[in-house]
């Protein structure tokens with residue numbers, strides 16, 4: 342029923358269309374009309390901020406009294422009415438982060454109980470929205486952030502520390518907006534969607550404590566100054582009375598869309614997990630083993646079948662090649678699927694950039710490893726050297742989409758016919 346080329350095309354189509362379903366524009370436009378907003382101050386923060394703000398402007402128009410957007414360098418796409426649009430440092434905050442955050446605080450400090458801040462939040466916000474507590478310098482925050490990012494700490498742990506050093510994270514932004522209200526739309530790039538973790542939860546009560554933050558520093562052996570330790574001891578808000586939050590997209594949504602698209606195409610489709618978080622090469626091998634079970638035993642699904650996985654794997658980079666977690670997962674699966682017909686696996690970062698490369702991920706089948714071997718290359722050596730980008734490039738197995746303007750973790754689909 343499917344030749345390898347049409348199966349590949351179909352897998353790419355399902356992945357691309359599923360990512361479109363989590364474009365923030367669409368979700369903002371669906372959500373805002375239900376909220377009865379009038380005369381708001383718009384503040385958009387994160388990697389998807391520009392697109393979220395543009396969509397909000399298209400829905401609310403003149404109802405937006407003032408708009409401020411802060412996103413990563415290169416992530417804004419032009420003017421939106423008379424909004425102030427800023428770009429700042431990511432993944433480590435810089436001078437522009439501080440300047441913009443001060444500007445936002447200046448605006449919200451003038452508000453009263455009749456006002457509403459429409460807060461559009463997405464991943465990356467921790468670095469783009471920051472004003473350190475009194476006594477803590479930007480340099481100290483930069484040093485600490487770099488150390489935490491390299492330490493192997495989880496995003497929850499990293500943000501636990503960040504929240505306790507900031508005037509805007511861990512609910513302190515919402516506290517500062519009081520007595521005005523905050524209505525927030527949030528696009529999640531955190532597995533489990535914890536609202537106090539996404540972008541360090543500027544508008545959500547903090548579930549973590551000063552003690553937790555100190556424990557993270559101790560666990561990863563990170564040295565800090567006395568002034569940083571003193572600042573951490575000031576506890577973040579645990580209750581907020583002026584906040585309404587709407588989660589408008591996450592990895593679950595992208596998986597749901599993939600499942601329904603695969604079903605439309607006549608596949609038996611199932612979401613196996615939305616919280617895949619192990620080492621990328623192990624995930625690739627394990628997913629390949631399930632695909633073989635379907636191929637040869639028709640279980641847990643009968644062919645034609647679509648297996649869908651969402652999450653964010655990790656890579657402990659030991660080699661000196663280039664790649665990303667989705668490309669590494671795909672290469673590992675390609676090795677395990679070698680020689681099998683009627684199987685294809687696509688692994689993609691929904692933001693369109695997987696690791697420090699121009700690819701969104703990889704798309705592999707039973708011929709990928711064979712193609713490399715026919716060229717005299719050893720796929721396993723590429724995997725060992727964390728050089729998935731070059732292995733997939735040589736075998737024509739890179740998935741290239743360009744930056745998508747959204748960011749909700751990774752989508753992996755396996756088709757078996």
Ligand SMILES: Nc1ncnc2c1ncn2[C@@H]1O[C@H](COP(=O)(O)OP(=O)(O)OP(=O)(O)O)[C@@H](O)[C@H]1O
Pocket residue numbers: 432464465530655656657658661662663664665666669690692694695696697727728729748
């Ligand atoms: N050669 C490589 N092979 C595989 N993975 C790599 C390689 N080099 C870096 N990485 C991985 O790429 C990750 C960064 O990728 P990426 O920018 O896609 O992350 P992200 O989670 O999407 O970031 P953000 O949350 O800011 O959007 C690093 O955590 C690292 O593990």
Ligand SMILES: O=C(O)[C@H](O)CO
Pocket residue numbers: 463464465466467468496500530531538539540541
């Ligand atoms: O900004 C951040 O903290 C990360 O992207 C997680 O949301």
Ligand SMILES: [Mg+2]
Pocket residue numbers: 690692694695696
């Ligand atoms: Mg990314």
